[in-house]
C-alpha cells in the first residue's frame with residue numbers, strides 16, 4: 001500500500017468554518033486499526049451531507065475523511081477474524097466522524113467495526129443499503145421485538161422518499177405490513193407505491209399546528225425520520241400499544257409533545273441508534289438484510305456516482321430534494 005490514494009477530506013479553515021473537497025492521501029495518513037480495507041463502495045446518508053457541508057455538528061475530529069459507510073476487500077489484517085481478500089462492510093462507530101471514513105480508496109479501521117459481508121448481499125448492494133438500510137432494519141427489528149406484527153394494523157413511514165424511508169417501506173411491505181407513506185412530494189406517489197406503500201398520505205393533508213394531545217388512533221407502528229411536529233402528530237395518532245421507532249431529525253431535532261400517548265394508550269417510543277450497536281445485533285441485522293428484510297426494489301431506489309462527483313452531491317440532501325439512495329463507486 002505504497003501508492004497515494006484519492007480521498008474526500010473534511011476540514012476546518014482558520015475561522016473554524018467547515019471546508020471539504022477531494023485530496024490525495026498516503027499510508028501515513030491512515031488511522032489506527034487492525035484491518036486495512038480497499039474500499040469498493042461507499043454511500044451518501046443525510047449525516048454525510050451534514051458533515052461535508054458543515055450544516056450539522058457531525059465531525060468530531062478534523063481533518064476527517066467523510067463517509068460513514070464502506071464496503072470492500074481486506075488488504076491486511078492484524079486480527080484473526082479477517083484475512084486478505086475477505087469481503088467486508090464497515091459502518092457506524094467513529095467512521096466518517098472521528099476516524100477516516102469510506103470516501104477514500106483505502107481505510108484502516110478497528111476489527112470490531114467490521115462485519116463480514118453476509119451471503120446473499122454483494123458489496124454494491126451492501127452500500128445501496130448502507131447505514132440507511134441498517135437503521136431501517138434495526139427499527140423494524142426493535143418494533144417487532146416490542147410486539148409489532150402485521151395483524152396489529154397499519155405502519156406509517158415519514159420522510160418516505162429518503163433513504164431510510166424508502167428502504168423501510170420496502171422491508172415492511174415485504175413482511176406483509178399495510179404501509180402508509182407520509183410525504184410532502186405528491187409527484188413521488190407512484191414511486192412510493194412501487195416500493196410497497198399501500199397508501200400515500202400527503203403532509204399538507206395534516207394541520208400540524210392544530211394537533212390535539214390524542215387524535216383518532218390509526219397506526220400500530222411508525223418509522224419516523226423527520227422529528228419535530230410530525231413526530232408529535234405520529235405519537236398523537238398511534239393506536240393502543242403502538243410502537244414508534246424514532247430514527248431521524250430531517251425536519252427538526254425538537255419534540256414538543258404530551259405524555260398522553262404513553263400513559264393513555266401504552267405507546268412505546270423506541271430510540272434507534274445505529275452508531276453504537278454491538279456486534280451480535282449488528283450481525284443479526286445484516287443477516288436479516290441479506291434474507292427476509294432484503295428490499296425487493298433495491299436497484300430501483302439506487303443511483304451510483306463516482307468519488308470525484310461527491311463534492312456536488314450533498315446540497316440536495318440538505319434541501320430535502322433527494323429520493324432514494326446514492327452509492328459512491330470508489331475502487332470497484
Ligand SMILES: CCC(=O)SCCNC(=O)CCNC(=O)[C@H](O)C(C)(C)COP(=O)(O)OP(=O)(O)OC[C@H]1O[C@@H](n2cnc3c(N)ncnc32)[C@H](O)[C@@H]1OP(=O)(O)O
Pocket residue numbers: 045046047050056057058131248249274275
Ligand atoms: C446515521 C446517524 C444519524 O444520521 S444521526 C443524525 C445526525 N446527527 C445530528 O444531527 C447530531 C448533530 N450533533 C449536534 O447537533 C450536536 O453534537 C449536539 C447533539 C446538539 C450537541 O452539541 P453541543 O450542545 O454543542 O454539545 P457537545 O458537542 O459538546 O456534546 C455534548 C455531549 O454530548 C456528547 N455527544 C455529542 N455528539 C454525540 C454523539 N453523536 N453520540 C454520543 N454522544 C455525543 C459529547 O461527547 C458531549 O459529552 P461530554 O460532555 O464530552 O461527556
Ligand SMILES: NC(=O)c1ccc[n+]([C@@H]2O[C@H](COP(=O)([O-])OP(=O)(O)OC[C@H]3O[C@@H](n4cnc5c(N)ncnc54)[C@H](O)[C@@H]3O)[C@@H](O)[C@H]2O)c1
Pocket residue numbers: 044045046047131132135159160161162163164165184225226246247248249250251252272273274275317319320321322324
Ligand atoms: N438514528 C440513526 O442511527 C440514524 C441512522 C440513519 C439516519 N438517521 C436519520 O434519519 C433521517 C433520514 O436519513 P436518510 O439518510 O434517509 O436521509 P435522506 O436525506 O435520504 O431522507 C430524508 C427524508 O426526509 C425528508 N425531509 C427533509 N426535510 C424535511 C422536512 N423539513 N420536513 C419533512 N420531511 C423532510 C426528505 O424529503 C427525505 O424524504 C435523517 O434525519 C438521519 O440523520 C438516523
